[in-house]
Amino acid sequence: MGENNRVIIFDTTLRDGEQSPGASMNLEEKLEVARALRDLRVDVIEAGFPIASPGDFEAVQAVARAIEGPIICGLARCRPEDIDRAAEALQPAARKRIHVFLATSAIHREFKLRMTKEEILRWAVEGVKRAKDYCEDVEFSPEDAARTELDFLCEVVEKAIEAGATTINIPDTVGYAMPQQYGQIFRYLREHVRGIDKVVLSAHCHDDLGLAVANSLAALLEGARQVECTINGIGERAGNCALEEVVMALKVRQDFFGLTTQIDTRRLYPTSRLVSTITGLQVQRNKAIVGQNAFAHEAGIHQHGILAHQATYEIMKPEDVGRSSSDLVLGKHSGRHALRAHAERLGYHLGEEQLDRVFEAFKRLADKKKTIYDADLQALIEGILHDGRPEMWKLVAFHTSAGSGVIPTAAVCVQRADGQQFQDAACGDGPIDAVFRTLMRITGIAAQLRDFQVRSVSQGEDAQGEATVEAEYRGRLYRGRATSTDIIEAGALAFVSVLNQIAWREHAGVSTAPVAETISQP
Ligand code: KIV
Ligand code: ZN
Numbered sequence: 001m002g003e004n005n006r007v008i009i010f011d012t013t014l015r016d017g018e019q020s021p022g023a024s025m026n027l028e029e030k031l032e033v034a035r036a037l038r039d040l041r042v043d044v045i046e047a048g049f050p051i052a053s054p055g056d057f058e059a060v061q062a063v064a065r066a067i068e069g070p071i072i073c074g075l076a077r078c079r080p081e082d083i084d085r086a087a088e089a090l091q092p093a094a095r096k097r098i099h100v101f102l103a104t105s106a107i108h109r110e111f112k113l114r115m116t117k118e119e120i121l122r123w124a125v126e127g128v129k130r131a132k133d134y135c136e137d138v139e140f141s142p143e144d145a146a147r148t149e150l151d152f153l154c155e156v157v158e159k160a161i162e163a164g165a166t167t168i169n170i171p172d173t174v175g176y177a178m179p180q181q182y183g184q185i186f187r188y189l190r191e192h193v194r195g196i197d198k199v200v201l202s203a204h205c206h207d208d209l210g211l212a213v214a215n216s217l218a219a220l221l222e223g224a225r226q227v228e229c230t231i232n233g234i235g236e237r238a239g240n241c242a243l244e245e246v247v248m249a250l251k252v253r254q255d256f257f258g259l260t261t262q263i264d265t266r267r268l269y270p271t272s273r274l275v276s277t278i279t280g281l282q283v284q285r286n287k288a289i290v291g292q293n294a295f296a297h298e299a300g301i302h303q304h305g306i307l308a309h310q311a312t313y314e315i316m317k318p319e320d321v322g323r324s325s326s327d328l329v330l331g332k333h334s335g336r337h338a339l340r341a342h343a344e345r346l347g348y349h350l351g352e353e354q355l356d357r358v359f360e361a362f363k364r365l366a367d368k369k370k371t372i373y374d375a376d377l378q379a380l381i382e383g384i385l386h387d388g389r390p391e392m393w394k395l396v397a398f399h400t401s402a403g404s405g406v407i408p409t410a411a412v413c414v415q416r417a418d419g420q421q422f423q424d425a426a427c428g429d430g431p432i433d434a435v436f437r438t439l440m441r442i443t444g445i446a447a448q449l450r451d452f453q454v455r456s457v458s459q460g461e462d463a464q465g466e467a468t469v470e471a472e473y474r475g476r477l478y479r480g481r482a483t484s485t486d487i488i489e490a491g492a493l494a495f496v497s498v499l500n501q502i503a504w505r506e507h508a509g510v511s512t513a514p515v516a517e518t519i520s521q522p
Contacts, residue, residue: 010043011042011228013037013231013275014046014047015049020236020281027058027059031062032274036271037271040271043070043226045063045072046074048063049075050086050089051076064096071097073139074098077101078101083131087134097137097139100131101142102127104120104142105143105144105145105147107147121159128164129164138166138167141169142160145185147174150188154188161193167201167226168200169226170202172215175205175238179215182219185219186222186223187222190222201219205241213242231271231272232281234279244289248289251265252315266319269290272290280479280481282455292375295318336355343358346378348385365464365485368462375458383482392503398438412435414443424438453467453468454487454490464485465487467483467490467493468494478501478502481497
């Protein structure tokens with residue numbers, strides 16, 4: 001297959017994805033996602049917007065230092081200070097790209113930028129040239145391109161190419177385009193812009209009307225050869241084009257598109273789980289490719305068909321995206337060896353010490369739960385892998401009472417890192433709230449609860465519940481997650497994890513003061 005049929009997968013989970021409300025990640029978490037993206041074999045990782053905040057700068061720099069293989073990209077407005085900052089953050093990268101953007105639509109020109117067309121053209125050219133002084137690989141995005149007058153879009157794109165841009169991205173910033181119309185923009189550009197055949201055309205779609213994947217595929221049919229996307233489709237508002245969906249559409253319908261990517265599709269599901277765990281953004285059950293129900297067959301007629309021949313009701317195999325077809329994995333009598341083999345099949349390469357901890361937790365879970373499914377094992381491993389920090393507080397025991405006509409109360413005992421135990425009790429709006437209030441009384445940390453969710457990890461009456469807690473303390477958001485067969489215990493453990501993170505920041509001398517954003521995100 002010729003090179004022209006190869007689609008570049010540009011992942012922006014760490015930049016546009018991180019702009020999802022409540023999805024912010026710390027440095028360690030961003031590095032972990034970047035490692036997973038490298039293993040997934042994405043071509044480009046957009047690691048952040050370096051001028052946006054010191055945290056963004058550090059994250060781009062750390063990814064540039066640590067990740068080899070993909071091109072590492074940093075975002076910048078067409079302003080000298082942005083471009084210089086992006087170049088500085090990307091300096092350690094073996095392969096780097098500066099991505100400059102400037103809005104071009106009439107509404108943005110008039111109300112946001114208050115700039116004339118001539119000024120836009122000048123800034124775009126100067127931005128691309130300045131980025132080019134730092135690196136060969138420069139991407140230019142006319143923000144809100146999908147709502148920009150076509151003749152002006154052609155003019156800007158032509159000037160950006162003349163100035164040295166190597167990739168031209170056409171963002172549908174507000175998710176307004178329709179597939180046919182978005183595809184036609186690419187066709188029009190290819191027919192009217194001088195030098196267009198020298199650059200890679202890229203699609204960048206938002207999902208406000210649920211069309212981000214459809215629009216991206218329409219662009220590919222009209223000559224785009226790069227797609228900008230995020231894991232689980234996370235992103236600003238309704239999100240971005242979902243990487244797993246666009247990649248699998250190209251793979252399953254290779255006959256239709258005739259295009260390929262270099263993605264290792266067996267890493268899609270583990271990567272989706274990782275991003276969901278780290279961001280706390282749960283994947284909807286019926287989400288294509290990575291949702292819990294994506295390969296579940298309920299209707300008897302479907303089950304019968306599947307047993308007779310898998311292809312009757314399945315257009316791809318669960319294994320193709322890194323999920324197992326036989327979901328039932330382990331039981332009480334499974335040994336260390338089997339556990340390691342299953343973990344590896346799910347994409348986790350555990351060191352000896354990690355395996356010890358996972359095995360110990362697995363045995364405890366197997367005592368409470370007869371059948372352990374892939375999802376149980378994943379939740380357990382992820383809980384342990386992301387719990388590397390020293391714990392200031394450990395939950396020892398709790399008791400709750402609740403019911404109709406009863407004041408919900410909780411009694412909780414926790415142990416501090418120095419071995420001393422503390423116990424207290426409190427009332428609340430429900431048993432979980434009472435546990436949280438008691439924990440705050442004991443630890444003296446008055447966090448504000450912002451979100452609390454529970455979902456079932458696997459199936460069956462004894463299914464584990466996964467609790468996610470989001471709480472704010474001194475202007476900073478903390479997220480904790482835990483699983484247990486008892487949802488009150490899962491909630492308590494998730495909240496203890498939040499309190500430990502807050503205590504850890506205090507203890508490590510890391511400021512718990514709010515981080516001032518120095519710039520608003522695009
Ligand atoms: O949606 C958008 O326009 C963007 C640009 C910065 C590429 O994210
Ligand atoms: Zn975007």
